[in-house]
Amino acid sequence: MTVHSKDLFVSIVGKENVKDTQAQLLAYSYDATANFQAKPDLVVSPRSTEEIAEIVKICAREQIPIVSRGSGTNLAAGTVPSKGGLIVLFNNMDKILEVDKENLTITVQPGVITQDICNFVESNGLFYPPDPSSMKISTIGGNVSENSGGLRGLKYGVTKDYVKAMTVVLPDGETLKLGGKLAKDVAGYDLMSLFVGAEGTLGIITEITLKLIPLPISKKTGIAYFNSLEAAAETVSAIIADKIIPVTLEFMDKGTIGAVEDFMKIGLPLDAEAMLLMEQDGNEEQVERDIQQMIRIAELNGATSTALASSNEEAEVLKTGRRAALSALARKRPTTILEDATVPRSEIANMVKAIQQISEKYDVQISTFGHAGDGNLHPTCLTDVRDEDEMLRVEQALAEIFHIAIELGGTITGEHGVGEMKAPYLEWKLGESGIRVMKAIKQSMDPQNIMNPGKMFAKETKMRLVINNGQ
Amino acid sequence: MVSELQQRMQDSFVEHVDEELLMDCMRCGFCLPACPTYLATNQDESHSPRGRIALMKAMRDGDVVWDGSVEDSFDMCLGCRACEPACPAGVQYGVLIEETRVAVQQAKPISITEKAIRKTTFDGVFADQKKMAAGVKLVQFYQKSGLQKATRKIGFLNLFPPFMKQMEAVLPTIETKKKREPVLKPSSLKVAFFSGCLMDTLFQETNRKTIEMLEWLGADIVLPKEQQCCGALHGHSGEMEKGMRNAKANLKAFDSDDFDYIVNNAGGCGAFLSEYGKHLEKDPQFAEKAAEFSRKTIDISSLFVKLGLTAKLKQMGGAEESLVTYQDSCHLRNVNGVFLEPRSLLQDTPGFEYKELIDAGSCCGSAGIYNILQPEMAKRILDAKMKGVKEMQPAIVVTSNPGCLMQMQMGIQNEGLEKEMKAVHIVDFLYDAIHQNQTQG
Numbered sequence: 001m002t003v004h005s006k007d008l009f010v011s012i013v014g015k016e017n018v019k020d021t022q023a024q025l026l027a028y029s030y031d032a033t034a035n036f037q038a039k040p041d042l043v044v045s046p047r048s049t050e051e052i053a054e055i056v057k058i059c060a061r062e063q064i065p066i067v068s069r070g071s072g073t074n075l076a077a078g079t080v081p082s083k084g085g086l087i088v089l090f091n092n093m094d095k096i097l098e099v100d101k102e103n104l105t106i107t108v109q110p111g112v113i114t115q116d117i118c119n120f121v122e123s124n125g126l127f128y129p130p131d132p133s134s135m136k137i138s139t140i141g142g143n144v145s146e147n148s149g150g151l152r153g154l155k156y157g158v159t160k161d162y163v164k165a166m167t168v169v170l171p172d173g174e175t176l177k178l179g180g181k182l183a184k185d186v187a188g189y190d191l192m193s194l195f196v197g198a199e200g201t202l203g204i205i206t207e208i209t210l211k212l213i214p215l216p217i218s219k220k221t222g223i224a225y226f227n228s229l230e231a232a233a234e235t236v237s238a239i240i241a242d243k244i245i246p247v248t249l250e251f252m253d254k255g256t257i258g259a260v261e262d263f264m265k266i267g268l269p270l271d272a273e274a275m276l277l278m279e280q281d282g283n284e285e286q287v288e289r290d291i292q293q294m295i296r297i298a299e300l301n302g303a304t305s306t307a308l309a310s311s312n313e314e315a316e317v318l319k320t321g322r323r324a325a326l327s328a329l330a331r332k333r334p335t336t337i338l339e340d341a342t343v344p345r346s347e348i349a350n351m352v353k354a355i356q357q358i359s360e361k362y363d364v365q366i367s368t369f370g371h372a373g374d375g376n377l378h379p380t381c382l383t384d385v386r387d388e389d390e391m392l393r394v395e396q397a398l399a400e401i402f403h404i405a406i407e408l409g410g411t412i413t414g415e416h417g418v419g420e421m422k423a424p425y426l427e428w429k430l431g432e433s434g435i436r437v438m439k440a441i442k443q444s445m446d447p448q449n450i451m452n453p454g455k456m457f458a459k460e461t462k463m464r465l466v467i468n469n470g471q
Numbered sequence: 472m473v474s475e476l477q478q479r480m481q482d483s484f485v486e487h488v489d490e491e492l493l494m495d496c497m498r499c500g501f502c503l504p505a506c507p508t509y510l511a512t513n514q515d516e517s518h519s520p521r522g523r524i525a526l527m528k529a530m531r532d533g534d535v536v537w538d539g540s541v542e543d544s545f546d547m548c549l550g551c552r553a554c555e556p557a558c559p560a561g562v563q564y565g566v567l568i569e570e571t572r573v574a575v576q577q578a579k580p581i582s583i584t585e586k587a588i589r590k591t592t593f594d595g596v597f598a599d600q601k602k603m604a605a606g607v608k609l610v611q612f613y614q615k616s617g618l619q620k621a622t623r624k625i626g627f628l629n630l631f632p633p634f635m636k637q638m639e640a641v642l643p644t645i646e647t648k649k650k651r652e653p654v655l656k657p658s659s660l661k662v663a664f665f666s667g668c669l670m671d672t673l674f675q676e677t678n679r680k681t682i683e684m685l686e687w688l689g690a691d692i693v694l695p696k697e698q699q700c701c702g703a704l705h706g707h708s709g710e711m712e713k714g715m716r717n718a719k720a721n722l723k724a725f726d727s728d729d730f731d732y733i734v735n736n737a738g739g740c741g742a743f744l745s746e747y748g749k750h751l752e753k754d755p756q757f758a759e760k761a762a763e764f765s766r767k768t769i770d771i772s773s774l775f776v777k778l779g780l781t782a783k784l785k786q787m788g789g790a791e792e793s794l795v796t797y798q799d800s801c802h803l804r805n806v807n808g809v810f811l812e813p814r815s816l817l818q819d820t821p822g823f824e825y826k827e828l829i830d831a832g833s834c835c836g837s838a839g840i841y842n843i844l845q846p847e848m849a850k851r852i853l854d855a856k857m858k859g860v861k862e863m864q865p866a867i868v869v870t871s872n873p874g875c876l877m878q879m880q881m882g883i884q885n886e887g888l889e890k891e892m893k894a895v896h897i898v899d900f901l902y903d904a905i906h907q908n909q910t911q912g
Contacts, residue, residue: 073500
């Protein structure tokens with residue numbers, strides 16, 4: 001980046017909203033993904049859509065890469081500035097602009113913390129369900145750009161199910177307004193869906209309107225422990241087959257239970273092989289019926305013990321423990337590399353079994369937790385980036401997990417995104433024609449490839465493994 | 472070409488900062504909302520725990536050039552350790568920042584004036600209780616002689632940075648030190664009192680009340696004579712060796728199997744005392760004694776609760792007339808996990824209604840001598856803290872540490888609220904409330 005371009009950015013956002021010291025450039029060189037790091041040339045904090053449009057125009061003219069970054073909690077190296085350039089922050093665009101109680105929407109700037117949205121609307125008797133585990137830290141702009149999921153996805157869906165309207169600055173600096181506070185809208189292609197989960201590769205989202213729903217009257221939380229992973233997985237399938245759609249149906253294996261207990265000290269049993277965390281919300285009568293039925297199903301499927309949370313606080317503690325699972329696993333080894341391969345719910349038991357076999361086959365320590373009810377698991381390799389031989393085995397294990405997930409009708413990523421990390425595997429899921437269509441879209445909108453370059457599309461696709469499963 | 476300073480700094484980081492501890496951080500960012508400087512800088516990642524750990528690693532690996540901005544990032548850390556309980560991965564941030572400060576201290580060229588200040592502070596005043604007492608005598612003389620009034624009048628203090636002026640205004644009035652006789656009564660519980668260098672001089676009254684209350688609750692109090700400053704100030708400033716020199720002196724002073732507890736009434740000191748064991752675990756001579764010492768260390772609130780003070784307070788009853796709130800001592804909360812005990816005492820204090828302060832668990836900006844070294848950031852953090860205080864309008868803000876006490880009092884004066892409220896040490900608060908209740912009853 002030339003001194004001249006830097007001066008231009010400074011003149012747009014003001015000196016106080018530019019970060020360019022040694023320490024700052026290093027501090028914005030990473031996100032929550034292990035083993036990916038690259039320094040930006042400059043970090044800016046614009047204050048409005050107009051400022052962002054001006055910034056993008058300069059980037060387009062000077063061909064400077066732009067990476068939009070919320071709080072940097074991405075798990076697929078999606079916000080690492082791998083090609084250098086400019087990082088755009090939203091810490092100055094963090095206002096809740098409007099709650100519309102007649103249309104049940106909230107309009108926000110991208111820098112608002114997800115948890116703050118939840119707290120705010122809940123104090124108004126309303127509900128914004130998507131709750132990624134990092135919701136206390138992550139920004140809504142990041143959630144929309146990654147189409148984040150969460151613990152309540154089973155019943156309430158993911159971020160894309162709640163985006164009603166947005167303002168986007170396109171790669172040429174033009175501003176586009178999409179959607180509206182509408183229940184129905186079929187005017188042309190569904191462009192808004194294109195930007196949700198685009199990981200900042202098509203434009204910069206600068207304002208978002210989200211759908212809200214009434215806050216459920218009551219909720220109840222239960223837990224069940226099992227002495228085998230399969231029993232827990234089968235319980236999940238049995239609950240869905242019994243026509244219950246709980247809010248939350250979360251899974252943790254023995255390794256994860258141990259790590260969470262180490263952090264939270266809440267008395268989780270360390271000898272259990274697996275644990276399910278179940279929650280239902282709605283009217284009191286139905287909540288009571290469903291939670292009792294889920295407990296019964298767990299017992300029928302071999303749960304060694306079950307319990308109901310005695311209060312909201314106790315339920316909150318259990319969910320906090322589950323949300324901290326990934327980070328808590330980092331206690332065990334220097335490096336944690338996680339996946340979020342997702343399969344149809346009915347295949348969850350097969351997937352769990354396959355992960356166990358892969359762990360043994362490659363001699364890699366894998367702990368698994370995740371949104372079992374969504375078929376979205378988070379097998380996490382506990383390893384050490386400094387051990388080259390082990391890292392090679394980890395890569396092979398992860399590749400095989402992707403392979404199996406696709407074989408079972410699943411995908412390489414359910415909610416964390418492709419980023420730089422999974423780009424080499426995207427074609428496995430999409431096929432050659434899928435990649436071609438996506439590249440055509442990218443090319444037509446961002447011909448200079450300035451929006452988050454190096455993400456989503458890899459230079460080359462990994463060779464698909466030939467696997468003799470279980471032999 | 473790598474400069475000589477850069478090389479020396481990198482070598483120092485390699486030598487002093489533990490790579491394994493750095494690797495514990497997986498950069499999830501769960502620490503961010505807990506960090507006061509991250510929030511006070513409008514979310515500047517280079518002033519967050521995750522950012523600082525990344526910078527420590529980058530210094531070690533040679534990925535960043537040592538300059539003022541890197542130094543600033545480390546210096547700006549309060550050392551409040553609020554990131555530790557927030558960290559699911561169990562990163563030992565406190566150890567890492569202490570190691571970093573040692574690494575920087577060893578490799579950095581220091582100006583002659585800073586050297587002199589460090590020497591007086593760490594080898595002089597805070598290493599020797601007599602010198603501390605002498606220093607305090609000066610303050611005492613200054614207050615009693617009328618000089619304080621005079622200097623305030625002629626604006627002598629205008630010559631100093633604004634912070635010094637504000638600090639001067641909140642210095643507690645020092646009582647003349649009375650000779651203390653160790654009380655020896657038959658009791659089931661023998662408690663050694665760690666009187667603390669500041670607490671024993673500037674806050675002598677509080678110490679007297681601490682002893683009186685413990686005796687009232689039936690404990691036998693012993694005051695080992697040769698005790699010294701705990702060494703926390705040294706440890707947090709990259710002078711860990713000197714901190715351990717003080718620690719060893721204290722281990723000798725408290726070397727007795729007789730004590731059930733070693734009690735302190737300053738959160739910052741208490742946390743450091745409770746970590747003697749960890750700091751000296753590899754010391755062949757002191758490891759065992761240090762572990763024993765740390766195990767017996769207890770803060771005054773926890774000991775009060777153990778001795779049944781909550782029940783006694785409950786019995787006293789009385790109408791809830793004024794509002795009291797509590798500002799946590801960071802180290803008492805984040806290092807020792809003590810936050811329920813002081814609250815339960817305040818909730819049951821006769822004559823008061825307890826209300827929780829917004830973000831009571833986040834640092835007030837005092838942080839040892841941070842408010843002297845980083846006055847601007849300390850002020851920003853204090854101002855944010857005072858917003859909650861102003862909103863609540865309590866009559867009393869209770870604290871558990873001398874630094875926090877002075878900082879909160881300064882906050883109250885900055886806001887011009889000194890007529891409506893005051894900051895009080897928890898022991899003084901309880902002592903006075905009980906006396907009030909008993910004289911009324």
